[in-house]
Amino acid sequence: MSGLVVVGVDGSASSLAAVEVAAREAMLRGARLRVVHAFIWPAMHVPLGPSPLGPPEGGLRNMVERLLAEAVERASAVAPEVDVDHAVVTGEPLTVLEAQSTSAELVVVGSRGMGGFVGLLMGSTAVHLAAHGRCPVLAVREPAADGPIVLAVDGSAAGERAVDFAFAEAALRNVPLLALHAWTTWNTPMPVPQDASAPYAKPPGALAGEEECLLYEALAGRREQYPDVVVQHKTVRGRTRETLIEASRSAQLVVVGARGRGGFAGLLLGSVSHALLYHAHCPVAVVRGTGVRH
Structure with a gap:
């Protein structure tokens, strides 16, 4: 059927x-x-x-x-x-x-x-x-631009299904996929030092490099599953909501998980997905996740 x-x-x-x-x-x-x-x-x-x-x-x-x-x-x-x-x-x-x-x-x-x-x-x-x-x-929402599908990536287990949905949608539409990860020092987990004398600060550029690794790791395995999808990786140091809303201006669809990293327990719809539903300049797909890939 x-x-x-x-x-x-x-x-x-x-x-x-x-x-x-x-x-x-x-x-x-x-x-x-x-x-x-x-x-x-x-x-x-x-x-x-x-x-x-x-x-x-x-x-x-x-x-x-x-x-x-x-x-x-x-x-x-x-x-x-x-x-x-x-x-x-x-x-x-x-x-x-x-x-x-x-x-x-x-x-x-x-x-x-x-x-x-x-x-x-x-x-x-x-x-x-x-x-x-x-x-x-x-x-x-507004008429979509003739652009890529924008995938909001935060590296959370809850966002796994959104990643799968975005790749499948890009393959169905035969359009490129822009995997976008926005980060600030406020939404990045703080490492726990091994001893009390260890500094909290990281070497210059280390945090940005770790966030790029997070983006690539979140997409792992999808390139082999969807070899015909052209993927662009982009990390931006900036507020997630504003970055995605701006990216939606030239997108035909934005895909986001219902909740992601930093969400409060029991909150079914995160602030980023909620903001996109109100302010994106193109259609928005919200994909709920359980942390289990299918």
Whole structure:
């Protein structure tokens, strides 16, 4: 059985843009595409049919059918060979899409929805899914540049799956991969001296060299697994969030782990992934990890 890509729709322009991205992702993967709308109104006992005084095509249920038909049509126009189905699931979007993520290999959502407040750059649905979804979540923000895939590397065990996802995505899209590691003396672990008289300071350049080694070690084995992916390694001394946001200007996708080195125990979504969801200039894929490679 082929894999499954799920996209959440609510009739907004953002969700229709997400449908197009999801259709391309399904095409690249040879996967099925499911267009899902979370229909919250039945649970609130709101009348779903047309008003007796209104046109027969009115009402919430007919509105939902129209927006799903538009989404399916949009997906079929982008990737006509992809098998597309649709589902209307009673419930609120967070719960519905989290449940859908258990059987999907990728969930795609827009950056804003019909219920977004003015000025809110990333809907709560995307942030919630990035923290709780059972598969990678791709949040579609601004139109992507025709550039590489940018992979945020921090060397943590939790970031292993993000590395795997980024290499696989670069291979599917046939584009270069920029593996980017940003570091400062504040987010680099301090070595424990062997004796009380040992200095804490390292020789000039030693710390930068260690961070470069960390980057290469984090990518170990992937070059052999994906020999056709052109990889550029880049270490930057600077704040991780600002460095990745700037790199997103010329990227077609940024891939980041949900949490990484320095995260607090129990925190499901790290500050870097959260910042990218709000401020990146291209789509962002957040990949949760367990520290176990698959």
